[in-house]
Amino acid sequence: MTTTSTPTPAAKAAGATADYLDQRTGIGVVVKTFARKIFPDHWSFLLGEIALYSFVTILISGVFLTMFFVPSMGETTYTGPWSSMQGVEMSQAFSSTLRLSFEVRGGLLMRQVHHWAALIFMAAIVTHMMRVFFTGAFRKPRELNWVVGFTLLILGMLAGFSGYSLPDDVLSGNGLRIADGVIKAVPLIGSYTSYFVFGGEFPGQELIPRLFTVHVLLIPALILALIGLHLLFVVLHKHTQYPGSGRTEKNVVGYPVLPVYAAKAGGFFFVVFGVIALMGATMSINAVWNYGPYDPSPVSAGAQPDWYMLFLEGSLRLMPGQAEFVTWGGYTVSANIIIPAMIVPGILFTMLAAYPFIEAAVTGDRREHHILDRPRNRPFRTAFGVSIVVAFFILALAGSNDLIATHFHLSINDITWAFRVLIFVGPWLSFVITKRICLGLQRKDRELVLHGHETGRIVRFASGEYIEVHKPLDAHERWLRVQHEAIRPLEIEPAEDSRGVRRKGYALDRMRQRVSQVFYEDRVEPVTPAELTASHSHGEHDALEADVHEPTQVGGGSHLVEPDAETGVEGRNPQI
Amino acid sequence: MKALAARRHDRRAPIVLLLLALLLTGGLYAVLAPTSADAAAAAPSASDIQTGEKLFQANCATCHGPSGAGTASGPSLIGVGAAAVNFQVGTGRMPAQQNGPQIEAKPVQFDDEQISQLGAFVASLGAGPAVPTEDQVDPSKGNSANGMALFRTNCAMCHNAVGAGGALSRGKFAPKLWETSPTHLYEAMLTGPQSMPVFSDTNLSPDEKRDIIAFISEQGDVAPGGLDLGSLGAVSEGLWAWIVGIGLLIGAAVWIGAKSS
Numbered sequence: 001m002t003t004t005s006t007p008t009p010a011a012k013a014a015g016a017t018a019d020y021l022d023q024r025t026g027i028g029v030v031v032k033t034f035a036r037k038i039f040p041d042h043w044s045f046l047l048g049e050i051a052l053y054s055f056v057t058i059l060i061s062g063v064f065l066t067m068f069f070v071p072s073m074g075e076t077t078y079t080g081p082w083s084s085m086q087g088v089e090m091s092q093a094f095s096s097t098l099r100l101s102f103e104v105r106g107g108l109l110m111r112q113v114h115h116w117a118a119l120i121f122m123a124a125i126v127t128h129m130m131r132v133f134f135t136g137a138f139r140k141p142r143e144l145n146w147v148v149g150f151t152l153l154i155l156g157m158l159a160g161f162s163g164y165s166l167p168d169d170v171l172s173g174n175g176l177r178i179a180d181g182v183i184k185a186v187p188l189i190g191s192y193t194s195y196f197v198f199g200g201e202f203p204g205q206e207l208i209p210r211l212f213t214v215h216v217l218l219i220p221a222l223i224l225a226l227i228g229l230h231l232l233f234v235v236l237h238k239h240t241q242y243p244g245s246g247r248t249e250k251n252v253v254g255y256p257v258l259p260v261y262a263a264k265a266g267g268f269f270f271v272v273f274g275v276i277a278l279m280g281a282t283m284s285i286n287a288v289w290n291y292g293p294y295d296p297s298p299v300s301a302g303a304q305p306d307w308y309m310l311f312l313e314g315s316l317r318l319m320p321g322q323a324e325f326v327t328w329g330g331y332t333v334s335a336n337i338i339i340p341a342m343i344v345p346g347i348l349f350t351m352l353a354a355y356p357f358i359e360a361a362v363t364g365d366r367r368e369h370h371i372l373d374r375p376r377n378r379p380f381r382t383a384f385g386v387s388i389v390v391a392f393f394i395l396a397l398a399g400s401n402d403l404i405a406t407h408f409h410l411s412i413n414d415i416t417w418a419f420r421v422l423i424f425v426g427p428w429l430s431f432v433i434t435k436r437i438c439l440g441l442q443r444k445d446r447e448l449v450l451h452g453h454e455t456g457r458i459v460r461f462a463s464g465e466y467i468e469v470h471k472p473l474d475a476h477e478r479w480l481r482v483q484h485e486a487i488r489p490l491e492i493e494p495a496e497d498s499r500g501v502r503r504k505g506y507a508l509d510r511m512r513q514r515v516s517q518v519f520y521e522d523r524v525e526p527v528t529p530a531e532l533t534a535s536h537s538h539g540e541h542d543a544l545e546a547d548v549h550e551p552t553q554v555g556g557g558s559h560l561v562e563p564d565a566e567t568g569v570e571g572r573n574p575q576i
Numbered sequence: 577m578k579a580l581a582a583r584r585h586d587r588r589a590p591i592v593l594l595l596l597a598l599l600l601t602g603g604l605y606a607v608l609a610p611t612s613a614d615a616a617a618a619a620p621s622a623s624d625i626q627t628g629e630k631l632f633q634a635n636c637a638t639c640h641g642p643s644g645a646g647t648a649s650g651p652s653l654i655g656v657g658a659a660a661v662n663f664q665v666g667t668g669r670m671p672a673q674q675n676g677p678q679i680e681a682k683p684v685q686f687d688d689e690q691i692s693q694l695g696a697f698v699a700s701l702g703a704g705p706a707v708p709t710e711d712q713v714d715p716s717k718g719n720s721a722n723g724m725a726l727f728r729t730n731c732a733m734c735h736n737a738v739g740a741g742g743a744l745s746r747g748k749f750a751p752k753l754w755e756t757s758p759t760h761l762y763e764a765m766l767t768g769p770q771s772m773p774v775f776s777d778t779n780l781s782p783d784e785k786r787d788i789i790a791f792i793s794e795q796g797d798v799a800p801g802g803l804d805l806g807s808l809g810a811v812s813e814g815l816w817a818w819i820v821g822i823g824l825l826i827g828a829a830v831w832i833g834a835k836s837s
Binding site: 041042043044045046047049050083084085086087088101102108112115116119120123124127170171264267268271272275276279281282283284285286287289290291292295297298299300301302303304305306307308310399400401402403405406409410411412413414 | 677720721723724725728729732733734735736737738740741742743744745746747749750791794795799800801802803804805807808809810811812813814815816817818820821822824825826828829830831832833834
């Protein structure tokens with residue numbers, strides 16, 4: 001056994017290969033940069049990875065499905081093993097889906113993996129988006145990446161819709177019929193567009209091949225390209241991090257990609273794949289043989305789209321039908337479809353996409369932000385986000401109103417009316433409640449910083465006064481609660497100058513101030529060092545607080561040094 | 577004790593035990609086996625109608641009137657036939673327990689003989705559909721593929737694509753069909769209880785009704801893809817995607833995230 005560093009043959013070969021590649025591609029620089037790239041560690045930063053990995057799962061299972069699926073509306077007669085379809089006329093698309101499910105080895109598993117992965121993909125996108133929104137990770141320089149992510153959400157919905165329409169069963173046909181109805185409701189161009197899309201009167205002979213191209217080529221290519229862009233932006237901008245001692249706008253505290261983060265991320269792919277495979281193996285999804293081949297006449301009870309389209313179904317279900325009217329000249333305006341299927345989603349999605357720009361404009365903030373906000377410290381944004389989520393949730397529930405009726409033994413008419421009221425009241429109410437909760441949590445933070453943790457120890461003084469002993473926060477706990485800046489409403493110059501001349505541009509400024517007041521008027525300011533000092537020198541029980549304080553304790557189990565500013569404050573405190 | 581133990585080793589003991597076991601099994605079978613349908617299909621005797629009338633007066637007349645002609649709180653039963661009685665009483669819907677959006681199925685209150693006696697009395701009030709024969713409702717004789725097509729056009733809009741049930745207006749609902757017996761399915765189509773329309777023999781022929789029964793009997797017990805999640809479609813799938821899928825994955829993310837610090 002030698003102690004010299006003679007490389008093994010395997011290591012030599014690996015080194016030679018790497019050198020060969022590096023000399024021809026210059027990949028060494030890329031690997032060097034990436035391997036040393038630091039990523040902060042937090043579970044909520046893995047939500048986007050769930051979306052990415054479920055998308056990879058969709059690609060893998062989808063390639064398998066294309067080997068057997070026949071995207072054709074040509075008619076055929078079923079002769080496979082499923083008895084209740086024996087001798088039934090159907091399209092080749094539906095027949096090949098049945099063959100894929102019952103005759104191809106592993107076909108049903110792959111179909112179910114593909115569909116569950118799609119549901120998880122969309123759910124992961126939504127949870128990831130919520131994390132980004134509520135922590136303010138969309139602020140400069142990341143606004144464009146928010147728009148890329150938003151586009152991915154829309155593309156994901158289109159991918160899902162075009163995918164579950166492919167088997168050509170009754171349920172998917174019902175969904176396409178709704179799409180056809182929505183297209184036809186567009187004023188002026190509706191009927192023409194519908195004929196263009198379906199290649200004639202619905203359902204026509206063209207749709208399945210067209211959807212197939214959209215589903216397996218167009219949308220996946222766009223999604224892949226945008227995922228690439230999305231990740232490139234993450235690398236360029238560097239990852240955001242949660243506030244904490246030692247974390248600034250100029251650093252990233254975390255682990256390098258190699259080896260820790262790469263191992264974790266690689267392992268997490270298999271966890272995601274495993275969970276989806278487990279669901280595909282044990283839980284039935286989109287049992288198309290239950291619905292039968294598409295025929296435009298039947299619609300079964302409980303016909304609903306996948307969850308991410310359910311808000312649209314709910315919006316349509318809530319709309320009273322009377323809104324349709326005929327204009328002069330005999331043109332029908334289907335406001336009963338235009339409002340729920342275009343205007344309502346239009347408003348919700350536009351607000352979602354535009355929020356980063358709205359907030360930046362209102363705040364007037366041009367700085368870069370890499371430290372995330374705690375949701376409580378931005379009450380307006382948090383409340384606004386919650387109310388959008390609540391609006392979507394109410395619409396999704398309204399889309400399930402028949403199932404709510406049967407499972408809770410309620411009247412479907414009453415439920416529908418309740419949701420008609422809730423869609424207006426719910427978002428507003430949840431806005432008010434969330435804002436109050438945020439302000440309350442901020443006050444709690446102030447209280448903790450100023451007075452410390454309650455210890456439950458009651459002490460009586462010689463004078464007879466009782467007090468409870470409070471234990472001051474350690475430096476890390478305190479930093480977390482005081483690090484954020486309070487955003488105040490814009491202050492503008494007065495309408496008239498000192499000589500009483502009206503100022504140009506005052507009206508615009510006043511309007512901006514009003515909007516800014518809506519965002520930031522209600523606020524709780526973080527504790528300032530001066531307030532902290534003042535609170536620590538009030539009365540004789542300070543001596544007791546000093547007793548129970550343990551300055552060496554470090555919170556959260558992390559091994560971080562105390563921030564300088566904080567030790568400064570502690571140093572100024574005569575009691576410690 | 578010793579004598580007993582010695583006799584147990586007798587060569588003939590296994591044979592005696594076997595005979596005893598056979599006797600016991602046969603006896604139990606004779607007592608517990610379901611009676612054949614012949615009894616129900618036999619023409620009702622006058623005494624059946626009389627007993628049925630007594631049962632009717634005691635249990636039904638309050639709402640349906642002493643002569644079965646109906647009152648303000650219950651419809652006339654003249655001409656509804658034995659099939660309607662067999663369905664309503666045989667599924668426990670009648671005698672009704674309480675008012676509500678619709679009268680729901682509950683534990684059956686009468687035995688088969690009493691139900692057929694009640695049916696005989698109501699049938700004697702005026703001609704109506706009779707209880708179908710075993711042959712008419714035998715799922716094995718139906719064509720389930722034709723049943724699927726008929727079910728989709730006639731039944732699925734209320735009862736869901738595979739008969740898992742669905743909502744109707746104002747708290748009424750179309751019930752799940754998987755537990756319903758073939759005879760009751762046939763009678764429901766024939767008599768149209770409560771909100772359900774009547775599917776007369778000119779509308780759906782007896783053979784077509786049997787095809788539908790064959791289709792329904794294939795639902796609910798076989799789910800090729802695993803757990804059927806109630807066969808309720810995309811809403812329950814979405815719910816489980818969030819609960820199981822995102823639940824497990826966020827759990828894993830928290831676990832992986834916690835490993836660092």
